[in-house]
Amino acid sequence: MSVSGELIAxxxxxxxxxxxxxxxxxxxxxVHMVIALVFTFLSIAGIYLLLSAEFVAIVQILIYSGxxxxxxxxxxMLTKHRENDEPAKGGWQRFFLLLAIAGFAVAVxxxxxxxxxxxxxxxxxxxxTKQIGxxxxxxxxxxxxxMSVLLLVALVGAIVLAKKDDEEGDRS
Amino acid sequence: MIxxxxxxxxxxxxxxxxxxxxxxxxxxxxxFVTYGILSERKIMGFMQLRIGPNQIGGKWGxxxxxxxxxxxxxxxxxxxxxxxxxxxxxxPVIAFAPAFMVLATLPFTDAFQFADIGVGLLYYVAxxxxxxxxxxxxGWASNNKYSLIGGMRAAAQMISYEIPLxxxxxxxxxxxxxxxxxxxxxxxxxxxxIFLQPIAFIIFMIASVAELNRVPFDLPEAESELVAGxxxxxxxxxxxxxxxxxxxxxxAMATLTTVLFLGGWNSIPFLDFIPQAIWFGxxxxxxxxxxxxxxxxxxxxxxxxLMEFGWKVLLPVALANIFLTAIxxxxxxxx
Numbered sequence: 001m002s003v004s005g006e007l008i009a010x011x012x013x014x015x016x017x018x019x020x021x022x023x024x025x026x027x028x029x030x031v032h033m034v035i036a037l038v039f040t041f042l043s044i045a046g047i048y049l050l051l052s053a054e055f056v057a058i059v060q061i062l063i064y065s066g067x068x069x070x071x072x073x074x075x076x077m078l079t080k081h082r083e084n085d086e087p088a089k090g091g092w093q094r095f096f097l098l099l100a101i102a103g104f105a106v107a108v109x110x111x112x113x114x115x116x117x118x119x120x121x122x123x124x125x126x127x128x129t130k131q132i133g134x135x136x137x138x139x140x141x142x143x144x145x146x147m148s149v150l151l152l153v154a155l156v157g158a159i160v161l162a163k164k165d166d167e168e169g170d171r172s
Numbered sequence: 173m174i175x176x177x178x179x180x181x182x183x184x185x186x187x188x189x190x191x192x193x194x195x196x197x198x199x200x201x202x203x204f205v206t207y208g209i210l211s212e213r214k215i216m217g218f219m220q221l222r223i224g225p226n227q228i229g230g231k232w233g234x235x236x237x238x239x240x241x242x243x244x245x246x247x248x249x250x251x252x253x254x255x256x257x258x259x260x261x262x263x264p265v266i267a268f269a270p271a272f273m274v275l276a277t278l279p280f281t282d283a284f285q286f287a288d289i290g291v292g293l294l295y296y297v298a299x300x301x302x303x304x305x306x307x308x309x310x311g312w313a314s315n316n317k318y319s320l321i322g323g324m325r326a327a328a329q330m331i332s333y334e335i336p337l338x339x340x341x342x343x344x345x346x347x348x349x350x351x352x353x354x355x356x357x358x359x360x361x362x363x364x365x366i367f368l369q370p371i372a373f374i375i376f377m378i379a380s381v382a383e384l385n386r387v388p389f390d391l392p393e394a395e396s397e398l399v400a401g402x403x404x405x406x407x408x409x410x411x412x413x414x415x416x417x418x419x420x421x422x423x424a425m426a427t428l429t430t431v432l433f434l435g436g437w438n439s440i441p442f443l444d445f446i447p448q449a450i451w452f453g454x455x456x457x458x459x460x461x462x463x464x465x466x467x468x469x470x471x472x473x474x475x476x477x478l479m480e481f482g483w484k485v486l487l488p489v490a491l492a493n494i495f496l497t498a499i500x501x502x503x504x505x506x507x
Contacts, residue, residue, distance in 0.1 A: 031312055035259065035266075038305055058294045066301030066334075070327050073308050077324065129291055129351055 010050055017043040030076050034069055041065040055129045193286070197275060205419040206237045212464050219468045247408035252315060255405065259313035264406070264413035267306030270299045271417040271424070278427045279353050281437045281448040292353040293345070296428060297338055300383070303417060304330040307392065307402050310414070314405035322401025325475065326392035329382060332482040333389075337379035339490035340372040343497040344432055357436035364435040371493045373433050375486055380425050381466055382482070385418065388470035391478060426459040434459070 020040030024033050041064040048057035136144050210225065210233065217224025229235025251260055277292040279285040289295060304327060311323020345351060347368060348359040356365075366373045382389040393401030403414045430436060434455045437448035473481070 029256070031256070031259065031309075035262070035305075035309060038302075042302075054289060054291050055294075058291050058298045062294065062298035062301060066298060066304070067331065070301075070304055070308060070331060073305070073312070074324065074327050077308075077312055077320065127290060 006050060010047065013043040013046040013050070016040075017047070031073065034072050034076065037072075038065050038069050041069070053128060055132055197286070198272065201272070201275065201420055201423060202416075204423055205416060206241070208419055208422070208460065209237045209240075210234070211460075212467075215461065215464045216468050219465070241412070244408055244412045249408040249410065250405075252405050254315045256313040256315060259309050260405075261410075263306050263310035263313055264410045264417075265306070266309060267303050268413045268417040268420075270302040270306075271420040274299045274424045275420070275427075277353060278424060279357060279431060279436065280427070280452055282354070282357075284449070285354075288352070288354055291351045293341060293351045293356070293432075296424070297334065300421065300424075301330070301334060303421070306417075307414075310406070311402035314402070316405050318398045318400075318404050319402050322392045322394075322398050322404070326385065326402060329385075329389065329391060329478060329482075332479060333379045333382035333486075336375055336482065336486035336490045337383060339487065339494060340375035340379065341432065342490075342494045343369045343372045346494070346497050346501060353431055353436075357431055357438065360435040361438055364433065364438075366433040369433070369493070369497070371489065371496075375490050375493070376429065376433070377462075377466075379486060380429065381463065382478075384421055384425055384463075386422075386463065387467045388472050389478065390472060391475055394472060422460070422463065426456050426463065429459045430455045 017040050020036045020038075020043065023036035024040065027033050027036060041060065045057040045060040045065070048054075048060060213236075214224045214233070216222075225233030225236035227233060227236070228239050251257060274296050276286045277289055277295050279288070279292075307326045307330075308323045311319040311321075311326065314320075344356060344365050347365070348356050350356065350359075359365075385392055391401075392398075393403065398404070403411055406414065430452065436455075437452045439446060439448070439451050
C-alpha cells in the first residue's frame with residue numbers, strides 16, 4: 001500500500017471522526033458533546049467525498065451538521081438540564097465492560113479482515129446527483145412518496161402537540 | 173491549472189502550491205474586507221448626509237479600516253471568568269473557517285476558480301450552515317443572557333431563512349438542469365436568470381440579507397436591544413474573527429448572487445471586448461452596493477414578524493415559484 005493523498009486524507013478524517021466519537025462519550029457537558037458530534041459528522045462527510053459520493057457528503061453536512069445539530073443545541077439551551085452527568089460506576093462492572101468491548105473489537109476485526117468484496121468497475125461516481133435523481137423518480141418512486149407522506153404526518157403531529165401545549169398554557 | 177494539480181501525485185511541492193494559493197486568496201479577501209467596510213461607511217455617510225471617515229489616510233479616509241484593525245490587534249483579549257473556556261475559544265474558529273471554505277467553489281471567471289464540483293450550489297448552502305453553530309456556541313459559551321438570546325435568535329433565523337433561500341434556487345436548477353455553478357453561468361449566456369426568475373431573485377435577495385445577519389434582519393446582534401448580541405463578551409482579535417466572517421460571507425453572497433442571477437462573467441451583447449474579470453467586478457460591485465443600500469434604508473424587524481415573514485410569506489411564494497417554473501418549462505418544451 002503506497003502513501004497517497006487519499007490515504008493521508010482518509011486517516012486524518014477517520015482520526016477526527018473517532019476522536020469526536022470518543023469525546024462525545026467522555027465529555028461531561030451536554031453542549032460540548034454536541035460540538036464533538038459536529039466534528040464526527042463533518043469528517044464522515046469528508047469520507048463520503050473521498051468515496052466520490054459528493055451529493056451524499058453535502059447532504060450529510062446540510063442535514064446532520066447543519067440542521068439537526070442546531071435543533072439539538074436549541075433544545076438543550078432552551079430546556080433546563082443537569083450541568084454534569086453522574087460519574088460512571090466502578091469495580092467489577094467496569095472490568096466486564098472492558099472485556100465485552102475487547103471481545104466485540106476482536107469479533108469485528110476478524111469479520112472485516114476475512115471479508116472479501118468483489119470489486120467491479122462501475123460508473124456510479126460520474127454525475128451521481130443526476131443518477132440519484134433518476135433512480136429516485138423511476139425505480140424508487142413509491143418508497144419516496146410514502147416517505148414524504150410519513151414526514152408530513154410527523155409535521156402535522158408536531159403542530160398538533162405544540163398547539164395543545166399552547167391552549168393549556170392559556171387556561172392556567 | 174488547478175485541475176492538473178488535483179490529478180497529480182501528492183508531494184510537498186503540490187502542498188506548497190495549494191497553501192500559497194489559499195494564502196493569496198485569503199489576502200485578497202482581507203483586502204476586500206478592508207475596503208468593503210470603508211466603502212460601506214462612505215456610502216452610509218453619503219445616504220445619511222454625513223461625510224464618513226475622512227481623517228486617516230487622506231481626504232477619503234483610505235487608512236481608516238487599517239487603523240481600526242491595528243487597534244483590534246493590540247486590544248486586550250478578555251475571557252470572562254464564568255465563560256465556558258474551551259467553547260469560548262473555539263467558537264470564532266467555527267464561525268470563520270466555513271466562511272473561507274465556501275469561497276473554494278465560487279467561479280469568479282472561467283479561469284479563476286479553485287474547485288469545480290458537481291454540487292457547487294449545495295456546497296455553498298451546506299458549508300455556510302456550519303457558521304451558525306459557531307454563532308450559537310459563542311452565544312452559549314459567553315455565559316451572558318444577551319449573548320444567549322442573540323445566539324438563539326441567530327439559530328432560529330438562519331434555519332428559517334435557509335429554506336426559502338434554497339427553495340428560490342430550485343427554479344434556476346430546474347432551468348439549468350445542473351447544480352454546478354459553471355453550468356449555471358453557461359446557461360445564462362443569452363438571458364440572465366434575473367429576467368427569467370424575477371420572483372426567485374427577490375426571495376433570494378431577502379433571504380440572503382437575512383442569512384448575512386444584516387439590517388433589517390440583524391436581530392442576533394441588535395445593538396439597541398441586545399447590546400451586541402452573541403459577540404457581546406468578545407474583544408480584540410476574537411471579535412475581529414466574527415466581524416471578518418460576516419464580511420467574508422458578504423463577499424461570498426455577492427459573488428453567488430452575481431453568478432446565479434446576473435450571468436457571472438458573461439457580458440452584455442456587443443460589449444464582449446471588455447475582459448470577463450471586469451464584467452464580474454462590475455456586477456459584484458452593483459450587488460454589494462444594493463446590500464449596503466438595504467442596510468441604510470430599512471428599519472429592523474421585530475422577532476415575531478421576522479419568523480412570520482419567513483414561514484408564511486417567503487416559503488409559500490418560493491414553493492409557488494418552483495411550481496410555476498416547472499409548468500412553464502413543460503409548456504415551452506411542448507412547442
